[in-house]
Amino acid sequence: MCFMERGYSATSIDDVARRLGATKGRIYHHYPSKADLFADVFRTGMQFSFSSVEPLSKGPERAIERWKKMARAHATGMIRTRAFQRVVWEGVELHLKGATTPEQRDSLGRLIAHRERYARLFRTTIEEARRDGDMQFSLTGIAEELMFSALNSPVFWYSPRAGETDSDIKELVDQIVSFALRGLGGKEGSKNE
Amino acid sequence: MCFMERGYSATSIDDVARRLGATKGRIYHHYPSKADLFADVFRTGMQFSFSSVEPLSKGPERAIERWKKMARAHATGMIRTRAFQRVVWEGVELHLKGATTPEQRDSLGRLIAHRERYARLFRTTIEEARRDGDMQFSLTGIAEELMFSALNSPVFWYSPRAGETDSDIKELVDQIVSFALRGLGGKEGSKNE
DNA sequence: GTCTATATACTGATAGAC
DNA sequence: GTCTATCAGTATATAGAC
Numbered sequence: 175m176c177f178m179e180r181g182y183s184a185t186s187i188d189d190v191a192r193r194l195g196a197t198k199g200r201i202y203h204h205y206p207s208k209a210d211l212f213a214d215v216f217r218t219g220m221q222f223s224f225s226s227v228e229p230l231s232k233g234p235e236r237a238i239e240r241w242k243k244m245a246r247a248h249a250t251g252m253i254r255t256r257a258f259q260r261v262v263w264e265g266v267e268l269h270l271k272g273a274t275t276p277e278q279r280d281s282l283g284r285l286i287a288h289r290e291r292y293a294r295l296f297r298t299t300i301e302e303a304r305r306d307g308d309m310q311f312s313l314t315g316i317a318e319e320l321m322f323s324a325l326n327s328p329v330f331w332y333s334p335r336a337g338e339t340d341s342d343i344k345e346l347v348d349q350i351v352s353f354a355l356r357g358l359g360g361k362e363g364s365k366n367e
Numbered sequence: 368m369c370f371m372e373r374g375y376s377a378t379s380i381d382d383v384a385r386r387l388g389a390t391k392g393r394i395y396h397h398y399p400s401k402a403d404l405f406a407d408v409f410r411t412g413m414q415f416s417f418s419s420v421e422p423l424s425k426g427p428e429r430a431i432e433r434w435k436k437m438a439r440a441h442a443t444g445m446i447r448t449r450a451f452q453r454v455v456w457e458g459v460e461l462h463l464k465g466a467t468t469p470e471q472r473d474s475l476g477r478l479i480a481h482r483e484r485y486a487r488l489f490r491t492t493i494e495e496a497r498r499d500g501d502m503q504f505s506l507t508g509i510a511e512e513l514m515f516s517a518l519n520s521p522v523f524w525y526s527p528r529a530g531e532t533d534s535d536i537k538e539l540v541d542q543i544v545s546f547a548l549r550g551l552g553g554k555e556g557s558k559n560e
Numbered sequence: 561g562t563c564t565a566t567a568t569a570c571t572g573a574t575a576g577a578c
Numbered sequence: 579g580t581c582t583a584t585c586a587g588t589a590t591a592t593a594g595a596c
Contacts, residue, residue, distance in 0.1 A: 199582080
């Protein structure tokens, strides 16, 4: 499933096949419909994010430091896989509107549940940070939306500059995470690492 | 041009005509293509935002208070016209990718210029606030993107609750603006008004 | 100016040869 | 399992009657 890192929705299934170096027949042999293809891609992407962030939430550091690492990993992932993330965004917007066939309900349901589990990683870590006195807020629904809006935003506005290094991206990510942290009401303590 | 406040892209031109109470012929009599229709709608929406925010940038208050009013007006507008804004977003994403016909280049160019003027309203006001000592940051490109990401975000996550009052929305907007202000590094001074 | 066909092109999905 | 047709539906856009 490593094939598509650029985009398929709003680009036809013919395009997908072409990029894969094959034809539609192959795709429809594996997936009954385009929506199912999308669900699989979406799930793969979510699992990738989850498995890169989840370990960070269990580290030995203070909760706020764990949150910072998680947020950095998330934002960095968004930048690195932005083309993919855009497609996911588009697909979610599309399939959430379209009256999903009843048979695809639980497929969509599982996807949403997975996203919820992912959000919970951040929520519980922030709750710990609040108990540590490093955050003034608990993560209400709105605050959570605002936090992810900031961390996800580079998906839409980032575009690589010529000769950009990894350390440039690291600095970019630091700005994003700092913005979100300050926004949430956290203290921007010592620069670790 | 008051006709569409909900959505037209990804909903066909037939739908637009139906909602207008007419047929395709009329639309194609006024606009040479769907892209031109979109450009006109987009421009109208931008001018609406601009004309509601621009006066606020010229008030007598301290710059940071003007910025707060501007940000509140912007966020409130995003919530109130979220369906429209979603369509605009979708259309921009679509038309920015598609190899625009050379004849529509300057149409798109003017649109981008208008958006740039709008962003400048916020930038100059924040610059003044920085000189007043109320902001630590000047508004770099990244900070600007993050700010608008936060202020625009309710377009995607807000949905009205049953029995929601204007004052509920006001509180919501306050949370959004506070998040953005803190994120930018501003002091969250006295609650005015 | 507005409506009713209709041309043209593209998409998701299917059937059947190999 | 993979490819080559091909169907059916829908979209933008156009031509011509009124």
